[in-house]
């Protein structure tokens with residue numbers, strides 16, 4: 194949530210910062226702002242409610258010269274989205290300008306204290322409190338800015354990635370992080386700073402990922418010095434980015450979300466590459482192999498995640514219990530971290546996160562680690578906070594997911610979880626060799642089945658028009674298809690703003706069936722394995738109450754087709770692999786309904802891609 198960027202070098206800072214903000218806009222898009230130091234050493238701050246393009250309009254006739262600057266795109270936490278609450282925030286003297294991603298939890302106490310010393314506040318943000326606090330400490334201790342930042346951050350409770358400019362100091366940016374990501378890019382006598390590598394990759398592939406409680410002091414022509422809040426100097430670890438610029442473009446698609454839906458056959462291949470060896474009839478996930486004993490001994494597995502990643506965790510519960518015979522519970526990270534959870538040393542905690550930065554999942558991982566559980570991560574963003582904390586893990590390798598609604602990350606998370614389950618099951622001998630080989634072959638064939646399913650795009654686009662009237666939707670599934678129903682409902686509500694709920698189909702009669710009338714669309718995932726006959730009966734119950742049934746069925750289905758109003762046929766596969774194929778028509782349905790309704794599908798209202806606040 195919130196994107197931050199900084200630049201110091203020989204080029205025009207404004208254009209680099211604005212381009213960078215556009216790349217970071219997926220992290221927050223309710224307001225944006227920029228601070229620059231011009232060649233006369235004057236510090237300017239410009240801010241505007243709305244998108245980065247609104248900021249561009251606003252600064253059209255303003256002085257944006259300079260080779261040093263910081264900029265911010267906001268997802269509001271404290272104070273509504275408006276010009277005043279947008280970042281950067283000035284200190285009282287207007288000598289400092291600061292941008293921030295995160296939350297300062299003790300801001301109210303600090304603010305009350307500063308007000309006693311005649312500090313005035315113009316915004317409702319916690320960020321303004323932080324910049325004032327830094328200035329206050331600098332003044333009363335008559336110290337330099339780096340020391341004042343260290344003093345302030347040692348008293349601050351919360352999460353932050355910050356960057357600060359100081360008037361009269363045109364050769365330095367100070368940045369710091371705790372629990373919110375920050376990357377420093379090292380170019381040729383120029384330096385970049387950003388919430389992630391996407392705005393940096395265009396200029397350099399040499400980066401330093403800051404760790405918690407570290408401060409980067411970036412000086413023109415001198416380079417980057419890293420010190421801790423307690424003033425211990427650290428040697429910077431320079432890493433090489435593997436990100437490609439083309440991965441950040443729409444590639445001819447109208448939206449990133451559609452591009453990412455269509456990328457899935459390819460991203461799944463990449464995700465499986467080197468992990469499935471069909472000739473040798475083998476599946477090998479290095480994180481599992483290196484920690485085989487832990488998985489063989491595990492008394493239970495606890496999965497912790499949020500949103501779509503939590504739905505992938507739900508699929509994993511069915512998978513791991515079926516194939517590995519290890520009990521699994523799936524926790525919302527936000528509840529797990531605060532519950533008085535009981536963890537044992539032979540528990541394995543798996544955290545799943547596309548961004549690797551979700552605040553609640555990160556905190557749940559920290560809690561699990563402190564309690565001595567073995568911590569395994571499934572993440573997409575390489576080098577993000579969660580993989581750096583875990584004992585072992587597997588990346589999903591789907592490249593940047595830019596559409597706010599998660600699609601290709603979801604299918605890759607499930608794929609990694611299937612590979613994990615197959616790997617463990619074989620080691621534990623809880624799967625027969627024949628079944629193992631059947632599943633490996635079927636998994637390897639999923640990208641082809643996805644390609645075939647994607648051919649339904651035009652059909653689903655036409656079909657979506659019928660449902661734009663709806664104010665509510667219900668999604669139902671059983672077994673492996675229950676999490677698919679939850680995910681389908683989440684996709685729809687996120688981008689079309691239609692209220693949607695997912696239910697295990699048999700649960701309907703315990704209450705939700707009261708909602709059914711002739712206007713209620715009910716999407717039922719009723720593929721031909723598992724509890725197929727049972728879900729067919731559940732459909733009858735919906736039809737008896739005149740609900741409009743949209744069924745996702747296996748190609749060639751007769752029975753469910755005959756009792757449904759609309760049908761989407763997907764290729765047949767093994768039951769535990771169905772979520773990989775069945776989620777595609779649901780992603781497309783949500784996408785097309787949202788497009789027809791005229792919504793910004795890549796940046797839906799109130800949401801942001803990387804939820805770095807709890």
Ligand code: F6R
Nearest residue numbers: 500501502546547548551598599
């Ligand atoms: C839904 C979506 C969110 C994320 C959730 C967790 O489309 O994108 O629900 O899945 O915020 O994010 P990660 O996976 O980055 O931890």
